[in-house]
Amino acid sequence: MTIARRTLLALTMATGLTAPSLVLAQSDSIKIGLLATFEGAFTVLGEDAERGAMTALEEFGGTVAGKQIEIVKGSSDASPDSAVRAARKLVEQDGVKILVGPLSGDEGIAVKDYAKTHPDVTFLNGSSAAQDTTLREPADNFFRFSTDGAQWMAGLGDYVYNEKGYRTVATVAEDYSFPYTQVFGFMAEFCKAGGTVPSKSWVPIGNKDYSSVIAAIPDDVDAIYVALGGADAVNFLSQYSDAGGQAPLIGGSITVDQTVLTAKGRMRDVLIGTPAAGPTADTNDAEAWKTFTAEYKKQDGAFPSPSLFAHAYYINMKAAILALEEVGGDLSDDGAKFRAALAGLEFDTPTGKVSLDDNRNAVADMYLTEVTEADDGTLVNKMIQVTPQVNQTLGIKADEFMALGAVSRENPSCP
Amino acid sequence: MSDASRSRTDPLGQGQGITRRQVGAVALLIVGAVFLWMVFAQWPDWLDAILISKKAFLSAILNGLTLAGLYFLVASGFTLVFGLMRNVNLAHGSLYLLGAYVGYEIADRTGYWLLGVVGGFLVLAVVGLVMQILVFRRLEGDDLRQTLVTIGISVVAADLMLAVWGGTTYQYLTPDWLSGAVRLPIVTAVRSNGSEVFLAYPFYRLVVLGAAIVIGVALWLLINRTRIGSMIRAGVDDRAMLSASGVNVHMIFAVVFALGAGLAGLAGVIGGSVLSVSPGEDVRYLLASLVVVIVGGMGSIVGAAIGALIIGLAEQIGLVYFPTYGVVLTFVIMVVTLAIRPQGIMGRSL
Incomplete structure (x- = not known):
């Protein structure tokens, strides 16, 4: 008796769960x-x-x-x-x-x-x-x-080399295809302009404790390029500020995105003034x-x-x-x-x-931005310049671009 | 023991070669000396080339130690509950995360971080008590069902917490006296003008390590030196006999569960202040404490400390020297332990 009742109950519940999708299929x-x-x-x-x-x-x-x-x-x-x-x-x-x-x-x-x-x-x-x-x-x-992530970086490498005067940059990024693409896009311009990247750190996605990674970054670089997203970026930034981080930062597209800028915590000081590039700019007045x-x-x-x-x-x-x-x-x-x-x-x-x-x-068009404090105290990406109509090969001829090889931990490299 | 018996039969004790224990002691001395040299000497270039830099190496060791402190706080509650109640509480990670959120709310509203720490402990102790009385007491003696119920609780709790606190990453604002870095008396490099660069390390992390040691010693004393501790130990050995000798076993269970849950909540606040609080942390810390307890031995406080030390150091050293495969290292340690000593390093064979 109990078993029969239970089976009936299970059947009813199963029907209840599948029914809505049947009804909606108009x-x-x-x-x-x-x-x-x-x-x-x-x-x-x-x-x-x-x-x-x-x-x-x-x-x-x-x-x-x-x-x-x-x-x-x-x-x-x-x-x-x-x-x-x-x-x-x-x-x-x-x-x-x-x-x-x-x-x-x-x-x-x-x-x-x-x-x-x-x-x-x-x-x-x-x-x-x-x-x-x-x-x-x-x-x-x-x-x-x-x-794609390499297109998003349009204009950033040249900007930090020429305007900010950075010559050597270390990178910290998550270990998968999107950050490889972002680092590729950044280094394509930065290395061409004459800059060097002596140290690249790849960390597992979802890593919490960055202090050892921060300690392993060489002391003598001009800036650190960070391509981390969501909670990873928040953790890195606050631990970097705790460790008394001195070198200025350069942001990957999602590192200084609203999803990070609105997080509660103590990383405002290291964020303000960070240049980055991406498909949007918060202060775009179009x-x-x-x-x-x-x-x-x-x-x-x-x-x-x-x-x-x-x-x-x-x-x-x-x-x-x-x-x-x-x-x-x-x-x-x-x-x-x-x-x-x-x-x-x-x-x-x-x-x-x-x-x-x-x-x-x-x-599509790409935006070069810099993190600033808005009048109401929130952090926003201020628009610096627009790079119009960036294509996937970053303006390089298609066959030359393909010859650069697939993005990976080692590619590109300019130590 | 074997040393003592040998010296009795062979009073000279020499000519037999050196004993295994002596070899061990000499090896330990050499390792210790090398380590001390690595900490205090200035590194030659070839060592820098292998280990990136002295600063990176020492920071990884220190971070491993502080991470171990955090893991110990979480795992000690887990191992206590298992040791006494044979209840694998798979909702332990949820208790950690709930403690972190509760502590955050308290610290955020009152402005006192320490109140958040105390509140995280107390609120979670009460939650643990309620869980024990409402859920686990009803399923007493039915280990499998208890474990399955804890999985259910953890799934429901994760979604409820997501509904209340959302997916945003929270970060505690630790008080000023805890923030900032201290200069340790360890020289990491010498500048070209001859001035020495000292190793700077976040003060708060050292406090975490200290707190873990204090709590660990207090727990050890509680278990080994007090009356309630002897009841807990008796309960671990033979629950039925303890009950027969007139002790209220339910009360002991409730106290231990409350203590275990409270420690998870406390770890949540402390861990949330070092790192950050976000959904998904519950699973991460549950996994960490499972690995720590499997390596260290189920039900042993000392085992939890040793397991936490091994896992914390392995994780940080892996992260710096082979980041891509670092995650594997933790599990390799667990597999090796299970293969050689299934009951864990300090565990008693079941």
């Missing part, structure tokens, strides 16, 4: 999968990414070509296998035909490889910015309207950026200014909706028309014009 709606890091060390980043995607959705009133857009969320923890698992769930169980995501570098490469096994599904990048997601062995159905910021702030828990994750997810989500509009919401031919529309899409974003290259990677 024919006059378009499902878009949203894959971001809603768990793990990058939770804050993932939450802001969702705000960005939702800002784009609300701009179109949640509909396209008369059809309701239905968002199905998938969560990963920044590890490639969790991203693939979430993508599989969205594609194979929820049946999405369009997927926006993932957030982090290694995830992007893994999802790109997964995309090759489902040519009828269209993948748009979230904010992942590893170079090889689109540069080497790209997938025909993976589109990146946000740019009208489009101000409108975007205002719309973004309507989301729950928004930062004072959108992080670059919100920005990247916004752009990719908007690209998906614009292309859907162009084909009238028609995905009946396995999305072939939709992908053709995406490939030819060119539109104005809050940060200037965006178009795709042959590998379906974006060409």
Whole structure:
């Protein structure tokens, strides 16, 4: 008797859990999968990414070509296998035909490889910015309207060499594809200008205790280039200030992002004045950026200014909706028309014009910034200069650029 | 023991060659002398070339020691609870994280960091007490179910904490007298003009190490020198017999669980002040204390101290000298321990 009752209860609960997805599968709606890091060390980043995607959705009133857009969320923890698992769930169980995501570098490469096994599904990048997601062995159905980590560094190497006068720089970065790409982008300019990088420290993602790493940085460098994200950046910065850090810092794109600048703690002093570069600048006074910021702030828990994750997810989500509009919401031919529309899409974003290259990677404007204290006491990235229309090969000829080799711990090197 | 018996049968004790113990002592002396030389002498270039720099090496050792102090604080509560109750409390990491958040709130609202430390300990001790009375007492003697329930609690607690405190990284503002660096009387380099560069080290980390040693000694005294300690030890050996001799075993269980949870909360505040507080810390410290306790031996305070020392040093040295594979080192130590001495270094065979 008890057993029968228990089985019944279990069945009821199982039905209760699966029923909502059955009800929501209506024919006059378009499902878009949203894959971001809603768990793990990058939770804050993932939450802001969702705000960005939702800002784009609300701009179109949640509909396209008369059809309701239905968002199905998938969560990963920044590890490639969790991203693939979430993508599989969205594609194979929820049946999405369009997927926006993932957030982090290694995830992007893994999802790109997964995309090759489902040519009828269209993948748009979230904010992942590893170079090889689109540069080497790209997938025909993976589109990146946000740019990569090397593009984000445009202008920074020259700026710190010429304006700041730094000649030797040590780097500290997490040990995976996205920071490799960022260090590559920085060193490409910095080493060409004549600077040297005598020491590179690669630390495991999610590391907490940086004091030993800080002690191992040579004393005689002019500055330290830091490419860490989220909690990792907060830990490094406060421990660096505790250790009485003397050398000025240079920031990777996500190191001085709003997700870090808003963290509570004692690292303001080492942050102020830090130059960095990336796809956004908080004090950008272009009208489009101000409108975007205002719309973004309507989301729950928004930062004072959108992080670059919100920005990247916004752009990719908007690209998906614009292309859907162009084909009238028609995905009946396995999305072939939709992908053709995406490939030819060119539109104005809050940060200037965006178009795709042959590998379906974006060409866009980049911003050189410096951390300053705003009037209300918050830290913001002040815009210093704009590098217009940076492509993935950083303005170098494609074959010459490919000859530089894939990014890694050792490549590039200029000790 | 073997030394003593040998000297009785062979009064001269010589001509037999040197005993194993003497070899060990000489080796220890040599290692100690080399280490002292490495700390105080100025390093030649070839040593710098191997170990990056004297500053990097000594900082890694000191950081390993302070990290070990933190691990010990977390693992000692874990090992106490296991030793007495045979209850592998897999929600121990959640207690750490909750302590860190509670301490943060208290310190942030009152402005007194020390109140946060005390509050973290007390609040978590109460939480531990409630957990023991409401959950574990009902499942007494059913080890597997107790362990499974703790997994459930940790999953629920992680999501509740994410709902309340969000995913942001929190950082304590430690008081001024704890901040800043002290100059240790160790010369790391000599400048070209002959002036000496001393090793600077964050004062707060030294305080953490000191606090861990004080708490460790206090725990040892409590277990080995007091009446309640002897009851706890008796409970570890034979729960039924202790109960039969008229001791209220439930009370002892409750006290030990409260103490273990309180120590996790205290470690949360102290650890959150050295590093930072963010979601995911619960799993990290649960894993760390599991490894520490497996290496050191389940149920032993001294074992927890030794395990923490080995794991803390291995983690920091790995991070500096082979960062990519450093994570593996910790688990290699655990696997080797399990293979050679499954009960742990100080553990008694079960």
